[in-house]
Amino acid sequence: MTHSRGNAAPHIDVIFFDFSGVLAEEGFIEGLRAIGRAQGLDPEAAMHTATDLCYSTGYVNGRADEAAWWNAVRAATGMTGTDAALRAEIMNRFTVRPEMLRAADAVRAAGLRTAILSDHTNWLEEIDAAHGVYRHFDRVFNSFREGLNKRDPGFFTHATAIMGVAPARAAFFDDNVGHIGRATALGIQARLFTGHDAFRADLAALAPQVALPAGWPG
Template sequence: MSVDAVVFDIGNVLIEWNPEGFYDAEIGAERRAALFAAVELHAMNERVDMGEAFHGQVMALAEAHPDWAAEIALWHDRWIEMASPEIPRSGRLLRALKARGVPVFALSNFGVETFEIARVHYPVFAEFDALFVSGHLRMAKPDAPIYERLERETGVAPERLLFTDDRADNIAAARARGWQTHHFTGPDGLAERLVAEGLLNEAEAA
């Protein structure tokens, strides 16, 4: 089945997302491990991804864990350092698809405020033909409604979508809807897939 449009996840596909690495560098791996064991930082981030206020959620968590308040505040004050750097070849692939006239969509779990922070830092975010961001929609992967929303609003048949994401559960949810999928483990593999699908040639995918 041919591909009519390519759908990109953002975190760990177009930009790196590595809070643990950031905290390892700031406070050391041992203290970071203790922090993440004591404080549900990822659960807080999931609430932000569902549209809750970024500053409010981080500060509420800091108030609930005063012994870790300074470290928790870093999640807000230096968030962009956790969502860095850009993965340059992925951005080149996205732009090459656009140059070929292939529609490109974003399907990403991302907070409202954090998405705006990232949009300022990464011009590639402006390249998408349509954005499906969990914080704005108040629905997230891997739940079916966000995939259905993309199908409905783009008008592209599920079997003609090629979706790349770094998380196996998100890929499985897309595949269950009939989407074509590529489990992202690096831009080289995605480039190979796009060439194999006839969406780009070797030079365009370089």
């Protein structure tokens, strides 16, 4: 899935960034695992069940509220605790990565447009209110507001159409292999985010005109 270094760089107009796992630490998954461990549950099973319920209840698409999702999670996994206590375990782990926001700024400085493409909830807006994430991007596609999510290829089609960019001229960084596969199948230049070094190399191959700040990521 990585770009062949021997090929000419594609012409990229827009770069989409996932939020959790790319622009910030993966607070959702790690928070659910932590809750599972603390409550004597299988942390992986609890995380997967709660994640799937985020989709099946419609919470990730804005068709159910947080309380309905937590009620479904408690019923399915045996988790206990108030909504506020459980959400704190997740929200406290969404640590924004300032170096990635600087990278997004560098992309815009090079004349490209940027967007967030995230399967998230109302929590993303709370994180933005606290950390000013959105100002680094031209558009934010939050599944909770768009009514679509990245398990549906239509979310990618929707985002590229709104941005007015052909899929082949869009790049996308995400830490989820499934999302990368769906984006790639549509012709988007999708790259799996695994860390700073791979990101730097992939960005240089996709958009060599982008100059990351001196000393990045430090």
